[in-house]
Amino acid sequence: MSDVLFINARLIDPASGLDQQGALLVRDGRIADLGQNLGRPDGVAVVDGEGAVLCPGLVDMRVEVGEPGGEYRENIPSAALAAAFGGITTVAALPDSKPAIDDPALVRLLRTRGEETGSLTVHPYGALTRGCRGEELAELGLLREAGAVAFTDGARAIGPAKLMRLALTYARMFSARIVQHPEEPTLAAGGAATEGELATRLGLPGIPAAAEALMVARDIALARLTGGAVHFAHVSTAAALELIRRAKDEGLAITCDTAPPYFDLNETAIGNWRSYAKLSPPLRADADRQAVAAALADGTIDAVASDHQPRDPDDKRLPFAQAQPGGAGLATLLGITLAQVHGSGLPLGRALELLTVAPARILGVPAGTLARGAAADLALFDPDRSWRVTAGALPGRAQNTPFDGRALEGRVLGTWKAGRRVFGG
Amino acid sequence: MGKGLIRVTTPLRHLLAIEGMYPPQIAGLLDLAESYVLLSRTGTTPRDRLRGRTLINLFFEDSTRTRTSFELAGKRLGADVINMSVATSSVNKGETLLDTAATLNAMNCDLLVVRHAASGAPVLLARKVDAAVINAGDGTHEHPTQALLDALTIRRRLGGLQGLVVAICGDILHSRVARSNIHLLSAMGSRVRVVGPPTLIPPEAHRLGVEVFHDMKAGLAGADVVMALRLQQERMTGGLVPSSREYFRFFGLDADKLSYAKPNALVMHPGPMNRGVEIASSVADDPVRSVIREQVEMGVAVRMAVLDVLAHAGIKGGPRQ
Numbered sequence: 001m002s003d004v005l006f007i008n009a010r011l012i013d014p015a016s017g018l019d020q021q022g023a024l025l026v027r028d029g030r031i032a033d034l035g036q037n038l039g040r041p042d043g044v045a046v047v048d049g050e051g052a053v054l055c056p057g058l059v060d061m062r063v064e065v066g067e068p069g070g071e072y073r074e075n076i077p078s079a080a081l082a083a084a085f086g087g088i089t090t091v092a093a094l095p096d097s098k099p100a101i102d103d104p105a106l107v108r109l110l111r112t113r114g115e116e117t118g119s120l121t122v123h124p125y126g127a128l129t130r131g132c133r134g135e136e137l138a139e140l141g142l143l144r145e146a147g148a149v150a151f152t153d154g155a156r157a158i159g160p161a162k163l164m165r166l167a168l169t170y171a172r173m174f175s176a177r178i179v180q181h182p183e184e185p186t187l188a189a190g191g192a193a194t195e196g197e198l199a200t201r202l203g204l205p206g207i208p209a210a211a212e213a214l215m216v217a218r219d220i221a222l223a224r225l226t227g228g229a230v231h232f233a234h235v236s237t238a239a240a241l242e243l244i245r246r247a248k249d250e251g252l253a254i255t256c257d258t259a260p261p262y263f264d265l266n267e268t269a270i271g272n273w274r275s276y277a278k279l280s281p282p283l284r285a286d287a288d289r290q291a292v293a294a295a296l297a298d299g300t301i302d303a304v305a306s307d308h309q310p311r312d313p314d315d316k317r318l319p320f321a322q323a324q325p326g327g328a329g330l331a332t333l334l335g336i337t338l339a340q341v342h343g344s345g346l347p348l349g350r351a352l353e354l355l356t357v358a359p360a361r362i363l364g365v366p367a368g369t370l371a372r373g374a375a376a377d378l379a380l381f382d383p384d385r386s387w388r389v390t391a392g393a394l395p396g397r398a399q400n401t402p403f404d405g406r407a408l409e410g411r412v413l414g415t416w417k418a419g420r421r422v423f424g425g
Numbered sequence: 426m427g428k429g430l431i432r433v434t435t436p437l438r439h440l441l442a443i444e445g446m447y448p449p450q451i452a453g454l455l456d457l458a459e460s461y462v463l464l465s466r467t468g469t470t471p472r473d474r475l476r477g478r479t480l481i482n483l484f485f486e487d488s489t490r491t492r493t494s495f496e497l498a499g500k501r502l503g504a505d506v507i508n509m510s511v512a513t514s515s516v517n518k519g520e521t522l523l524d525t526a527a528t529l530n531a532m533n534c535d536l537l538v539v540r541h542a543a544s545g546a547p548v549l550l551a552r553k554v555d556a557a558v559i560n561a562g563d564g565t566h567e568h569p570t571q572a573l574l575d576a577l578t579i580r581r582r583l584g585g586l587q588g589l590v591v592a593i594c595g596d597i598l599h600s601r602v603a604r605s606n607i608h609l610l611s612a613m614g615s616r617v618r619v620v621g622p623p624t625l626i627p628p629e630a631h632r633l634g635v636e637v638f639h640d641m642k643a644g645l646a647g648a649d650v651v652m653a654l655r656l657q658q659e660r661m662t663g664g665l666v667p668s669s670r671e672y673f674r675f676f677g678l679d680a681d682k683l684s685y686a687k688p689n690a691l692v693m694h695p696g697p698m699n700r701g702v703e704i705a706s707s708v709a710d711d712p713v714r715s716v717i718r719e720q721v722e723m724g725v726a727v728r729m730a731v732l733d734v735l736a737h738a739g740i741k742g743g744p745r746q
Contacts, residue, residue: 136664138667139671141671141674163664169623169624170622170665170667172623173622173623173640
C-alpha cells in the first residue's frame with residue numbers, strides 16, 4: 001500500500017539542491033531510493049509523473065486550524081483536506097484558539113488530532129502567555145516537553161518590552177524560538193487598513209507601515225540583549241525587511257516569513273471596502289509588496305507560510321472596519337508562490353525551499369526533504385497547469401480567500417503522506 | 426575564654442558584608458563559632474561575655490528565625506537583648522532610618538542587628554551610629570551570618586571548604602543568601618556554581634567568579650554541596666517563572682536531580698522551605714544528606730561568635746567606619 005515507485009518525475013529537493021528527471025522509490029512509508037533509473041521491485045505500485053515536479057510535501061509554518069473553539073469555521077480534518085489539495089503535509093498550528101494552547105494536554109491533543117487525519121502532521125505552537133492574554137508566561141518548559149515547536153501569542157503581538165525580554169530569556173533555556181506578530185499594538189490600535197491615500201479616500205482608520213518596523217527594531221534589540229531567537233511572522237514592509245537583513249548580517253538569531261498576499265496583492269485589493277482582503281497585517285502599498293517579493297529571492301525572508309485564518313461569512317459581511325481580518329490560504333499557498341516563479345523570475349528551487357526545508361528547519365521538525373530514510377511526504381505538481389481560485393468551491397470549510405477569481409498556473413496532481421496517497425488520482 | 430581562638434587580622438568594626446572580608450577573618454569567626462557549638466550543646470556558654478552590653482534587633486522586615494537566632498545568641502552570652510520591629514509600609518524609609526539611627530545612638534546601644542528590605546541600608550545606618558552594626562539581610566545584597574553558618578555547617582561535615590564544588594540552586598537574582606555565599610565560599614577556595622532559569626540569574630553573574638548553569642543535572646554533576654534557595658511566591662505572579670509545577674519539574678531538588686551530585690553530597694536550604702517547589706520532601710528530610718536543621722543550630726553559634734568579636738574588637742565611641 002505504501003510502497004510506490006514514481007517514474008518520469010522532475011525531482012526537486014531544495015535541502016540537497018537536487019533538480020533532475022528521475023524516479024523515487026517509497027518503501028514502508030519512507031523514501032527508500034531516488035535516482036535517474038531505478039528498477040521496479042515486485043509488488044510496487046507505479047505513478048507516472050509525466051514530467052511533473054515531485055518535491056517534499058510542503059511545510060506550512062503558520063496555520064489557524066480552528067481547533068479548539070472555532071470548529072464551525074475550520075477543524076483539523078477540514079484543514080487537512082485543504083492542505084492535501086495544496087500539497088501541504090505538515091503544518092504548525094497557532095495557539096490563540098479558545099482555549100489557548102497553554103497546557104501540555106492541549107499540545108498533545110492537537111498532535112493527536114493531526115495524526116488521526118492520516119494526511120497532515122500538526123505541530124502545535126505553544127502559547128507564549130497564559131490564554132495568549134499577553135500578561136504572564138505560560139509553562140514553556142512543560143509545553144516544549146509536550147511537543148510545542150515554538151512559542152507565540154498568534155495574531156496578538158507581544159506588546160510590553162519587559163514581557164518580551166522575559167520570554168526570550170526564559171525560552172532560551174529550552175532552545176525555543178519566539179514567534180512575533182510584528183505590529184506595535186498601541187500604534188496599530190483601532191486601525192483597519194494601511195495608513196495612506198487609499199485609507200484616507202475610503203475613510204478607514206489607518207495602521208502606519210511603521211508599526212511593523214517599530215516592533216521589529218525593538219525585538220531585534222531584545223534578541224541582542226538576551227541572546228534569544230525571534231521569528232517575525234508575515235513580514236510585509238520594506239522597512240522591517242531592511243532591519244531584519246541587517247540583524248542577520250550581525251549574526252543575531254532572527255528569522256522571518258511572509259504570506260502570499262504580501263507579495264501578490266497590494267492595498268488596492270481592499271478597494272470598494274472588500275472585507276475578504278482585510279488581513280492582519282493589512283495589505284500594503286505596492287512599493288512594500290515589491291520589497292517583499294525581492295526579499296524572497298535574496299534570502300532575507302526565510303519561509304513562505306499560508307497564514308491560513310479561517311473566517312466565515314458572518315465574520316466578513318460587515319462594514320470593513322468591523323469585519324474580522326484574515327484570509328484562507330492553504331489551497332493557494334503553492335499556486336501564489338509559483339506566480340512569483342512565472343512572473344518575477346524567482347527560481348523554482350528557491351520557491352520550493354521557502355515552502356519546504358526552510359520552514360522545517362525553523363520549526364526544528366524532520367520534514368521537507370527527499371532524503372533517503374525520510375518519511376515519504378510528497379507533492380506532485382504540474383507547474384504550468386492552470387486553474388482558477390473560486391471562493392465557495394475550495395476544499396475545506398474556510399472559503400474566505402482574498403484571491404477569489406484569480407487564475408493560477410501550477411496545480412497539485414497528487415499528495416502523499418508517509419507513502420499513502422491523500423490527494424489526487 | 427575565647428580570645429585565644431580569635432585570629433582576626435583586621436579588627437572588625439561592623440559586619441556589613443562578606444565581600445571584602447579576608448579569609449583569616451572568616452576562618453577566625455568560624456573557629457570561634459565552632460567552640461560555641463560545643464558550649465551551647467552542654468549549656469555552658471560564658472554568660473558574662475557580653476554582660477552589660479545592649480543588643481538591639483532592628484528588623485524592618487519580618488523574620489522569625491533570624492531574629493530569634495540573634496536573640497538566643499545574645500542571651501547565651503549574657504547581653505541585654507531588645508527586639509524592635511519596625512513597620513516599613515507607613516513611613517518614608519530613608520528619613521525614618523536616619524531618625525531611628527539617631528534615636529538608637531542616644532540609647533548607647535552596643536550591637537545593632539539590622540534587617541532591611543533595601544540593599545545598602547545597614548551601611549547607611551553604620552555611618553550614623555556608634556554601635557557595631559550587623560547586617561541580618563539587606564534587600565538583595567547580602568546576608569553575611571547566613572553564609573557564615575552555611576560555611577560552618579559544611580566545614581564541620583566535610584572537614585574544610587578548599588576545593589569543594591558547591592551548587593547554589595534557584596532564585597539567585599533576588600537572593601542575598603546566594604551573594605554572601607558566593608563571596609565567602611569563593612574566598613575560602615570552593616568552586617561555586619549557580620543553577621537556575623535564566624530569568625532568575627542576575628546579569629553578569631559569571632563576573633562574581635561563579636559558573637552559571639541552566640540545567641540542574643549539569644549544574645549538580647559532581648557537586649559536594651547542593652544549596653536550594655527559597656522561591657518567593659511573588660516571583661511566579663511577577664512572571665519570572667510560569668508556575669510552581671514547571672519550576673519543580675526543572676529546578677526542584679528531587680532525588681533524581683540530586684543523584685547527579687556526589688553520593689554523599691550535603692543538601693542545604695536557608696529556610697523557610699517551599700516543599701514541592703524548590704525542594705522535594707524526600708530530599709529535605711533525608712536523614713543522611715540533609716543538614717537543614719543543623720544549619721539552624723550553626724546559626725546561633727555563628728551569631729554568638731560575631732557578637733563576641735564585634736563587642737570586643739570594636740572601639741566604642743571611636744572613629745566611625
